[in-house]
Structures are given as C-alpha cells and as structure tokens.
Amino acid sequence: MVLHTATSVVTIERYIIEQERLYPEATGELSGILYDVALAAKMIANKVRSAGLADILGATDDENVQGEIQQKLDVIANDIIIKAMDHGGRLCAMASEEEPDIIPIPERFRCGKYVLLFDPLDGSSNIDVNVPVGTIFSVMRKITRGTRGEMEDMLQPGRRQVAAGYILYGSSTMLVYTTGQGSHGFTLDPSIGEFLLSHPNIRIKDPARYLSVNDAYEQVWDENVKALMRRYRGLDGEQSPMNVRYVGSLVADFHRNLLGGGVFAYPANKKTPKGKLRLLYEANPLAFVCEQAGGAASNGTTRILDIQPTELHERTPLFIGNKNAVAQAEAMLRGELAGVGA
Ligand code: AFP
Numbered sequence: 312m313v314l315h316t317a318t319s320v321v322t323i324e325r326y327i328i329e330q331e332r333l334y335p336e337a338t339g340e341l342s343g344i345l346y347d348v349a350l351a352a353k354m355i356a357n358k359v360r361s362a363g364l365a366d367i368l369g370a371t372d373d374e375n376v377q378g379e380i381q382q383k384l385d386v387i388a389n390d391i392i393i394k395a396m397d398h399g400g401r402l403c404a405m406a407s408e409e410e411p412d413i414i415p416i417p418e419r420f421r422c423g424k425y426v427l428l429f430d431p432l433d434g435s436s437n438i439d440v441n442v443p444v445g446t447i448f449s450v451m452r453k454i455t456r457g458t459r460g461e462m463e464d465m466l467q468p469g470r471r472q473v474a475a476g477y478i479l480y481g482s483s484t485m486l487v488y489t490t491g492q493g494s495h496g497f498t499l500d501p502s503i504g505e506f507l508l509s510h511p512n513i514r515i516k517d518p519a520r521y522l523s524v525n526d527a528y529e530q531v532w533d534e535n536v537k538a539l540m541r542r543y544r545g546l547d548g549e550q551s552p553m554n555v556r557y558v559g560s561l562v563a564d565f566h567r568n569l570l571g572g573g574v575f576a577y578p579a580n581k582k583t584p585k586g587k588l589r590l591l592y593e594a595n596p597l598a599f600v601c602e603q604a605g606g607a608a609s610n611g612t613t614r615i616l617d618i619q620p621t622e623l624h625e626r627t628p629l630f631i632g633n634k635n636a637v638a639q640a641e642a643m644l645r646g647e648l649a650g651v652g653a
Pocket of ligand 1: 432433434435436437525559560561562564587588
C-alpha cells in the first residue's frame with residue numbers, strides 16, 4: 312500500500328506508477344489502460360458538463376441491446392471510450408453495455424493481454440434532468456490463446472478482475488479505482504485537467520446509514536425481500552432505521568454509500584426475476600471496489616465476484632455496501648428473516 316499525507320498533491324498518473332511498483336513483474340500495460348480510462352473520463356466529463364448547452368441532450372431513435380432507448384450521450388461516451396482505448400496495444404477486445412457483441416480491436420492495431428468491459432454512461436435516463444451519471448469499468452487478463460480476445464475472456468468471474476472502478480460525473484468529477492491494493496478516489500481539478508488524489512484508501516463507514524432501493528417494486532418483491540426492507544428501515548424493532556436515499560443512478564448511489572456507509576439493493580422481483588443490473592459492467596466492478604474498501608457484494612445467495620457469467624449482458628440481483636447489511640440480505644434470502652415483523 313502506498314501512503315500519502317493529506318497535504319501531498321498526487322496526480323492519478325503518479326499514483327498509478329507508485330502502485331505499479333508494488334508489483335515487480337508489472338510491465339506497465341495495466342497502468343497504461345488506467346491512464347487511458349482517465350483520459351476518456353476527462354473527455355466524457357467535458358461532454359456531460361456541456362450537455363445542457365450543446366444539442367446533445369435527449370434520446371436518439373435507436374434502441375440498444377437491452378431494448379432501452381439510447382441517449383445521445385450514451386452513444387458519445389461509448390465512442391469516446393472505444394477510441395481512447397482501441398489503439399494502445401494493451402487490449403485484445405472490449406465489451407460495452409451499449410454494444411450487442413464483443414468489440415474487436417481493429418486489425419491495424421496491436422493486441423495486448425487484457426480485456427476491458429464498461430458501461431459508458433450509467434443512469435443515462437437521468438441525463439435530461441441534470442442528475443449525476445457515471446462510467447463503470449472492469450479489466451481482466453486474457454485467458455484464451457489466440458491474439459484476439461474471445462467471449463471466454465469476457466465471461467470470467469469477477470474475482471479475476473485485475474482492475475475496476477468508476478467515474479462519477481457529479482458536482483465534481485471523481486474517479487475511484489482499485490487494482491486489488493485498496494480503493495482510491497481522485498477528484499478532477501478542472502483548472503489543470505488532472506485527477507488529484509483526494510480519497511486514498513477508502514474504507515466504507517460502519518454502520519450502514521443509508522439504504523438505496525426503489526420502493527416502487529414493493530408489490531412485486533417476495534415476502535423475504537419485504538421482511539429485509541422492514542429490517543433495514545427499523546420497522547420490525549430489531550435495529551435503528553437507515554435513511555433512504557435513491558438517486559436512480561447506480562454510481563451516485565453506490566458512491567454515497569461507500570463514503571457515508573450504506574447498502575444499495577436491487578433485488579430480483581416477480582417482473583424481473585434476474586434483477587436489472589448487469590453482472591459484467593456494473594455489479595462486478597463495483598463489487599471489487601466495495602470489497603477493497605472493506606464492504607461486500609452479493610446477489611442474495613452468492614458473492615458477486617464468485618458468479619460464473621454465462622452471457623455478456625447477464626443481469627443479476629445486487630446487494631452491495633456494508634458487510635453486515637449484505638449479510639442480512641443473504642440471511643433474508645435463506646429465509647432466516649422471513650416473517651420477522653411482517
Ligand atoms: P438507466 O441507465 O436506464 O437510467 O438505468 C440506470 C440503472 O441501470 C442504475 O444506474 C440504477 O441504479 C437503476 O438502473 C435504476 O433502476 P430503476 O429505475 O428500476 O430503479
């Protein structure tokens with residue numbers, strides 16, 4: 312672990328280099344990927360900031376692979392990431408929440424030993440109303456033998472991630488990432504265009520203060536989920552209530568809970584039995600960051616990072632945040648809380 316005092320000014324580049332030195336066998340390729348992600352983040356932040364001024368607000372006419380209307384900024388962010396990452400010689404393929412299939416590295420560029428999976432602009436239905444949105448990314452090592460990346464390289468359990476993180480385009484732009492040596496946060500200083508270390512070695516605060524969940528689904532939750540929510544809210548008299556905060560932008564909700572202590576829950580329900588969130592682009596990277604900050608993430612029965620994905624756009628229920636709160640969710644799904652105070 313690299314330690315810094317609160318007064319040292321540390322750019323993300325310097326920090327990445329220092330972290331790389333912790334791995335004598337590192338070739339610098341992973342560091343290069345992280346720089347490129349930070350560069351793409353600055354470009355997206357710039358677009359998000361000027362979204363109200365330029366003619367880029369609102370939906371396009373296309374639907375993406377999830378059957379959702381694509382927002383223009385989604386498309387722009389997707390494009391920015393691909394163009395920032397495809398020619399560095401470090402990746403052998405990419406996958407995006409916005410693209411149906413694997414994104415190959417163009418023939419004219421060299422292929423590297425990593426794959427990048429990303430959600431270019433999460434929470435995009437919030438864009439038109441100026442609510443924070445985010446980018447989420449995950450890096451895995453290639454496991455197949457050929458030069459080009461294949462589906463098998465993408466469908467690895469999240470515990471094999473070598474780096475993951477997110478960028479929150481909020482009142483300031485923040486990038487939080489982990490390479491398995493803690494989770495670290497950087498704030499973009501727009502005057503110099505640099506991400507500066509602002510939150511070294513983030514630890515999720517205990518106890519969980521915030522509960523982020525969309526209550527509109529209560530009628531389609533099963534009884535165990537309802538019992539869990541009553542527990543979280545202190546309605547069964549077993550614990551003090553958590554405050555409810557739900558932005559509807561996963562990165563924003565997750566980030567608040569990471570810094571302030573809390574749990575984000577998107578359980579399965581009768582209408583969406585597999586949940587809504589995507590395992591590879593959302594749950595896995597945030598689970599890696601969360602665990603590295605002392606938290607936990609589960610689909611209700613299994614640790615998120617242990618799930619073996621079977622398809623690129625697989626969805627998963629998600630409980631992520633403080634260890635205790637996530638353990639309660641697992642107990643609920645085992646039926647141990649059923650009927651409590653219901
Ligand atoms: P959009 O990208 O369509 O806005 O979806 C955002 C999201 O994937 C995630 O960021 C939110 O936490 C979650 O969906 C909100 O879903 P509900 O609207 O069903 O609560």
